[in-house]
Amino acid sequence: MENQVEQENTELPFVREQHANLLLNLDKTLDSDAIGQYTNEHLKLPGGYWCLGALYLLNKVPQSRQQEISQFIKACQHECGGFGGNIGHDPGLVNTLYALLILAMYDSLESVDLEKMATYIASLQNEDGSFKGDYAGEVDTRFSYSALSALKLLGKLDLIDRKKARDFVLRCHNIDGAFGGVPGAESHAAYTFCSIGALKILDDEDLIDRDKLGAWLSKRQTLQGGFNGRPEKLPDVCYSWWILSTCFMIERQQWIDFAGLKDYVLNCQDPENGGIGDRPGNEVDVFHTFFGLTALSLMGFYDLEKIDHVYAIPVKVIQKHFPHIYN
Structure with missing residues (x-):
């Protein structure tokens, strides 16, 4: 009993407020003269999805920016119906999905032409x-x-x-x-x-063998608690989502050590400034912060908003805007 109490007391904290503050101020930290501003220009729309998705899980969505961000997403849509990663960038499939998810989380689906979006994707x-x-x-x-x-x-x-x-x-x-x-x-x-x-x-x-796939997925969990993407590779926080969500889809999540995975994600946090990196001690970024939070949400830790393990947006967003998914 004493060992159990000691273990609970030494558990790493989940720094919710620090994560929220980092995300809410993310676009204020960019220096227009910095090389990162140019190398990440094509990722503005994806970054919006990762940032807004993470804030939604933390119940910290900035409603005051709904119109601004919805107008930005609309400006990324081309005549063909697809969306670029930034204004003036070529349209692509992945960015088109991100645009749809952002608009759904911001209750702004009516701001773009969804019929054109669907036609573009099918084309x-x-x-x-x-x-x-x-x-x-x-x-x-x-x-x-x-x-x-x-x-x-x-x-x-x-x-x-x-x-x-x-x-x-x-x-x-x-x-x-x-x-x-x-x-x-x-x-x-x-x-x-x-x-x-x-x-x-x-x-x-x-149509696939769930046990065989479940065995391959569960073997991706390393001694550090995190997952690697392929055999003999280092663990990375983003695989916390790719693998755990897949285990939920094939109903083999019980084959995963939730406590070990949680500890790995917590070890990758920046406890002072917020954010989650790919590995302990590495620089944090919005991509790994989002996927670390999605894993914690799937496992039911820290009262995070529940995320859907197939569509990577909160369950309540699907219930509100896409109710046919659960019917």
Whole structure:
């Protein structure tokens, strides 16, 4: 009993307020003359998704900025219906999904043309069922997931060939039970999330061996408590989401050491200034802060807003704007 009390007293704190303060002031820390301003220019819309999503989980969404941010998202939409990562940037599938999720979290879906959005997404499906990320033609399962996720939320899956979309994802399935980004590619945790997410959205996740995949996923948990994305790699906080959410999708989350994963995420915090990095002691960033918080939310720690393990937005947002998902 004494050892248990001592362990509880030495547990790392979850620095909620520091995280919120960092996120709320994120765009105030950018120096217009700094090289980071230019190297991250194309990530402004994705950064908005990670930042707003993290603030939503912390129940700290700045409602005063709703109109400003919604207008920015609208300005990123092209005539074709797709969205760029910033104003004036080329449209792409992943950024189009991010735009949809941001607008849903900000209750501003009516501010853009959703019909054009759906038509643009469907136009990127190839004859073999895969999806191009943009006009340049790159293909992998990130784009399959992004397209299917957005179209499912919009109620527009009928615009594409669902069977071909499924079959392309299944061709990325490997002998170890996990998935690569394209057929024949090495299994990777993030591509496995995209593949299982795509199959889940299509109601085809039962076509894979859940135990075999669950074993591969659970073996990604390292002695430090965090996950790596492939065998023999270092752990990284972002895989806390890619792997844990996939385990929830195949109902194998009980194979994961929640306490160990929680401790790893907490060890990656900056306890003074807030934010979460990829590994303990490394620089924090909004990407890893979001994915660290999503993992803690999935595990039910610290009274965070509950996130949906397929669509990566809070459950209450889906209930409000996309109720057909749960019906």
